[in-house]
Amino acid sequence: MRPGNAHAAGGGSGVSPRLSRRQLLTIPAGAALAEVLAKTRASVQAQGPTRLDAGMSFFNLDGVSAWIAQDKRFFEKYGLSVTIVNFQGGAKAVAAMAAGDVPIALLGAADIINARSRGVPLQAVAGLINKFPFDFVVGKNITTPAQLRGAKGAISSFGGSSEFATRFALTKLGINPQDVTLLQVGDEGSRLAALSTGQIDFTVLTAGMDLVAFDMGFKPLLRLYTLDQPFQQTVIAINTAWAKTHSAIVDSFLRATVAANVFIKNPLNTAAALALIHTHLPIKEANLKQGFLLYRDQFYSVYPFVTVPGIEFILRTRKMEQPATDFYDNSYLQALQDANFAATLAKSP
Template sequence: MSSRSRKLLAAALVAVSTLVAGCGALDEEAEAASGRSSVLRVGLPTGVTSFANADIVVAQQKGFLADYGVAVDIENLRSGVSVVQAVEEGELDVGAASIEPVINAVAGGSDLVIIGAYSDRLAVAAVTPREILTPADLRGRPLGVQEVGAFREVMTRLVLQQAGLTRNDVQYVPVEAQSYLAALVDGRIQSAILQTEQAVAAAHAYGNLHVLSNLFDIVPNYHYGTFFVKRSWLEENRERAERLMTAITKTHRFMYDNKAETVPIVADATGFDDLIISEAYDILLRDRQVFPLNTGLDPDRIQNTIDTMDQLGILENGAPPLDRLLDTGPATAAIKQLGERAGSRR
């Protein structure tokens, strides 16, 4: 090749590179103008990630999200109520939260819709000083909650209900999710709803604390955690939602089959050491099987949860119909691609 030919080829390559870069910039500008991004903004309902919603972190760390062309930016918020508000306002694309604030938002006219589940069984316990032997002993005591209507407050009502008590029989003390254990230890509160790993850590570190009630035992047919989006967002991003739920479902199956690889990822995400997370793993995945292997959207379980909310007086605007609350399409598409786990309970 002559010197002149090499110069012409180099110039052509530069031009092509510039054109490609320009197209990329235009694509990014188009995405920005349309309100869409290649990265999904996902909100979690606790200031520090819990084991129950660490599936998306495992999916990210093990490359399952990337396998399906999904990238996420994970943001930790103070409660499920906060996550619902952020999704409604367009600050997040996908929310992860317990089901109660989602149900109330939809009942109130929001266009939110549930597309999947991170944990469809309850994974929390009421932890108290050992002197409190029964739920009846909570009368008049200061109890830690995030905010009224948020998950931990709802779970507190279920514990109180075992003794015929209501929120008017106790004192609510607002506590950030990551501060419950400290508040119990220093005596600011006398009961807290803790994630399983928090309850395990409390039992190891403080001999004066114990599990008063496991919520799974109180309401075994109660739905816990959801992934949800705005219905208007889903109409424009259904294929992306399907890929996300496929990656999450694959992650759940991986977690059940690979304790040794799951534990260190969850330990890093939650801030607990491997021994605590290993013990919590056995409770959540071996004993209670809280992560769904298939869609995790059992209509009977969800309807039972709505009925329970109604009984507790926390269903703010009546019961929303399930077809307004749920869009099972993304989760069903995931199972169609991955195959159903035969014999699985869900």
């Protein structure tokens, strides 16, 4: 991580677009807002890109939009020089955001809810994945749910989406989560390694990574992504204290994200997208392709809005009484959609 990047508008020596959230709210929505932000970005771009450290708390297909935005230089197109900083689990990413080390991050919605309920000024501004993308995968000696009682399972970190999904899966299988032991192991690669060495008996793996496990002889007891259950899996989150004076940077980051999603959703770009993704997630190409196509067709959205039912499901399950609107702000994406931003990119190669 470059020293000072996140504190100086997430940006080191670049000139930062100082358009406050209050100023944004006084501007009419849609094309007028887009025009003002475009002028702000043009002024900044003339003086070079703004450096920005962006966190990521997972290493799977949930993060494809950021990888594509970086590799296809969409971030640069909208005035940003982004360094993706990887964290082992949402708790560490939240701590870095709270400390000001990274002002924006891709992480689990459950982590944002936990943090904000404790007074940490974080908020989701985009919802990357709006349903469970997991398979509940078990050791080779487990063939029935009853065998899970007394077993050990791996999650990324307590309070995050992998723990939430694991507890939900256990309940759907008729197992009280209190009857198992959950261990904080880290990302999916680490959890799969623990499963393969017999240190744990079960975990949740996203599409693509689950196929790696299946090639090793492991089986799913439950495919969570086949369930008709709203769930806000992952989001793009901001430190709201930082964003008050850096709204144009948030807007630029989301423009690059939408541009990446337009590229991803175009079937003509499948081969190119897979080639780029494979440099970040070097699993067997057939597994990567199958997982990517599932994500592209079922999970990715051009405008990745945070979903109220997905947030409310987490709040309801955790018996939290705050309104869902406390935890997200869709206005950035809404302004882009109102301005028909994606239509200007649809014909891009």
